[in-house]
Amino acid sequence: MSLSPALRAALRAFTENERILVLTDFDGVLSDLIDNPHDSRMREGSRVALTALSQLPLTEVGIVTGRPLADILEVGMPPQDVLVVASHGLEFLQTSPGDDIYRPTARDTEILDALKAFLTPLAEAVPGAWLEIKPAGIAVQTRLCESQAGIQLLAIVHELPEHLASLTIRGGKDVLEFSVSSATKGTALTFLAELKQTGNILFMGDDVTDEDAFAALPPTGIGIKVGPGETLATHRIADTTEVTKVLELMVALRTPDEPVA
Ligand SMILES: [Mg+2]
Incomplete structure (x- = not known):
């Protein structure tokens, strides 16, 4: 075309x-x-x-x-x-130059560790799912999952527990990303x-x-x-x-x- x-x-x-x-x-x-x-x-x-x-x-x-x-x-x-x-x-x-890489604060690191602890068992339970670790967040990737299982996993992780409620959530194709940055x-x-x-x-x-x-x-x-x-x-x-x-x-x-x- x-x-x-x-x-x-x-x-x-x-x-x-x-x-x-x-x-x-x-x-x-x-x-x-x-x-x-x-x-x-x-x-x-x-x-x-x-x-x-x-x-x-x-x-x-x-x-x-x-x-x-x-x-x-x-x-x-x-x-x-x-x-x-x-x-x-x-x-x-x-x-x-020199100031282009994001470095998480101590508070960010604490929240990201808690996020990882929450997401890891959920992602490990679904074949094909994996966590992409980013400087300021974690993305749950489901594009290699069986379609319904991927949709279900993203629905479950979307309901963050209270101690992680401050995170910004970004949706995409077969992915949900949680970030300490908005x-x-x-x-x-x-x-x-x-x-x-x-x-x-x-x-x-x-x-x-x-x-x-x-x-x-x-x-x-x-x-x-x-x-x-x-x-x-x-x-x-x-x-x-x-x-x-x-x-x-x-x-x-x-x-x-x-x-x-
Ligand atoms: Mg793109």
Whole structure:
């Protein structure tokens, strides 16, 4: 499929702005969703286009992900000049060097230990389920579970006991994440907009937590939802191959003398 005329027109208008900020989720957008998240890699076409875009003048590019920063550096190997905002806005790379990794306070560690003690036996009882330990929280992953068992597990863990009630809960596809931080991808988007001094922001995302970023887009922004599901984004594309097309089109539109396919 080629991109819709409405999206092509929106991208044309967007790239005519002097300064632009292009932000994208990682899993399910730059990379295909696969069973083992440690094996996921950026699609080659998207990597090439993202890198080209980041090297153009007045064109800032960033990856905004729920994954921990260490994790995304391992699987994403983001090109130089590409900003990375990880852990839903809690960790930043290339924004304030030396202060980009989140370190939990003693109180956070106490709560996270209690959370782990609560979740571990529940997850161990369900074949296929596993806990993803993050700097500020724990995600219960169920995408390898038998469907009904996964849904049941997430329903059970959603009912946190009283001593864990202060945690922020984030839902996604086959995942529920508990965090000591209430930062969202919307927080990240707003921070980057201020840092880069622009409201000309494009954001692409595929999951429920990306809706916080779509909601935080200024009127001059463009939201692109990847795949099915309810969304606040004004545009929708089918899959990660169309993400590559969006990135490639923006590179062509912002490069003088480049023919636009
Ligand atoms: Mg995603």
